[in-house]
Amino acid sequence: MTAPVELAKRIPDRPSLPRYIERAELVLAMPDQKPLAFLGLTPDPLQQLAAALATVRTEAGEQADVVLDLVPVSERQLARRRRRLLAATRRRGPSAYGEKLTGGPGGGGLAASFKAAWSGGGASGGSRPDRLPRMTDLRDGVGKFGPGAGAVFAVQILLRTAAAHPQTALARMHQLLAVFATTSGENYLKPHRPRTRQATASFDRRFASGEFAPRGRQWMTVPELAGFLKPPTARCSASNVVRSGGLVPPAPANLPVYTGQRDLVPLGAVTYPDGRERIGAARVEDLLFGLQLGKSGHGKTEAALVQAIALAHCGYGVWFLDPHGEAWARAKPYLAHPHIAGRLCEINLAKCELDQLVVSWNPLSMEGRTARDVQDVVRSVTEGIAAAQSWGDHAPRARTILARAAQALALLSLRAVQDGRPDLQPTIFQLRTWLTDEDWREALLPLLPPRVQTYWRNTFPTLPKDAVATVTYVMDRLDTSQSLQAFFGSPRSSYDVRTAMDTGQVVFVCPSGSESDALVSCLLIHDLHRAGLSRQDTPREQRRTFWAWGDELTALDSSSKGFLAAIAEQLRKYEVRFIGMTQMVLRLSPGTRQSLLQNQSLLSTCAADFDEAAFVARRWNGHVTPETITELPKYHYVMSINLEGKPTRPFRVRGLPVEEIFAHYNNPAGVPELDAAIDTNLRRRPAGEIVADLEVLDAEIRAHFAGRGPGPAATGDPTTLID
Incomplete structure (x- = not known):
């Protein structure tokens, strides 16, 4: 049996270099019942060995090996050895301080001693009896092989060093011998070097093959060997020690294995109880909300991308908010397939x-x-803009003006659709026109219900001008970006997240490069929440499961102001699943953090700062230490999931890149066709055309509605307002 700890620093043989080899076998210098020193854990006995091996220059052809071969000693062999030691002790008789205590001429021997003891100390024939061996003599005679010795092993310890210079090889051997000198106690290890050709051949044969033929009886107990057989502890600070990464519970034995099943979500490579590594997975029915934490560049987005691609290929609807656009660039070749192209949106x-x-x-x-949807649209726009501007409860006047303006324009959009002119619906850029162009507003007011008109004619004129500037500031910022003008400037939407939910579309949103990322993300996340709640009109069994991912959750949370928490609390009922990724969970707002942790069915972390790691470790009730999390290698995670309705203990996962797990999906040649399909799916138009139409949209809206009598929307006819 070879020791389970690799204590060697090996390199391939280099026949081109001259090699000088030193050999030594360590044997017990005293009788084997005398123990070596019992090495504790402080300092770690492997510290010196690791330091000695660290000096070996493998690039110069040096090599140092330590081989410990162990063969268990049977209980019968141990008992026989113990009896012989006891017999030898009795023959010697009792002693103290090196002086023999048996006396009297004729001695009497062992039989007389036991006879004297049995008779209570009396003796026949008037001769003085021998005294029985004392217990201390018996203990010393048996030594470490007493009844409480535990497991005993026959040991073979071989040391070998090699170098291009003989003095270097000898120096490396002396370093190894110094390591084992620390075991000296009542007994000690002494080196025996082979001197003859036959002895050298025997050494090399045992070294290479594992043949067990130690020099004499070398029996040792576990306490003598444990210091060299255990893994290095945290107290072994040498830099050349490969760390285990800390103690993490094993993966559940019933963890599903992913091979492309529709009802499974891949997690990464997991070592199963049989020691084999497979792709572990969570069940779709168990995974509702997830939180992925850890340092930047350690694989959170990659893991989310693997899951999104897997679910997209299985026919699920996917919504992926990718602030930087990197995930979309990586995913594109893996989504360029006919069964996805028709439902892909960018x-x-x-x-x-x-x-x-x-x-x-x-x-x-x-x-x-x-008409019943007007209030939801107004709320989505108002809350999105207000949250992005951090108005909170400190700007009630600006929120009211914004809500009233959004209500008026939503009602005008409803009239335009009813008139068969959806191309004349107001956009959010018309919010500024409504608030600053009195003539334009007055021309359209008669189309609105009387109560709406009352606010704009009686209340609005009394408000200070700076309140209006607070609201229009948002549109002024959007107007500085040509890409945002094109995105928000068309009256007709080619993107509708509710349609994406109901038809299983795959949507990648990349707001990178815009001047108002927070505003765009805010409006999109509020619209996702609104669309999820609107599924109340669909029977539960007809709601298709829709998956949403949000990267850079901290920035998203700071702008969405509570709507992430609302998504985690409310959208489960409407078959909307959400998974968020963030570097710093402690920077999430308390409400969002508590809601995500309360409702999560997947909690995953890669390496993190100690404070972040301690926060996550507390959620796992001490099964994982913060130090374990802080030392995770790149692209490795510790995670727990819900499995069969119950949370699992945390377990290790090795992240798999997209190109490894989905190599069979990679189709870069299909990207041009995919782009053409996206143009068709979203009815994409040239940006210049949208911007040009936006320039004249105010005039066209006014021209269409000018001179129109008050319609149903203006009179408030409930038969039309509430369909």
């Missing part, structure tokens, strides 16, 4: 040229909606 707000085809979204669009 929203990329990076800098665009006027002739570039872009997607448009009008948050105020009422196309496909009814």
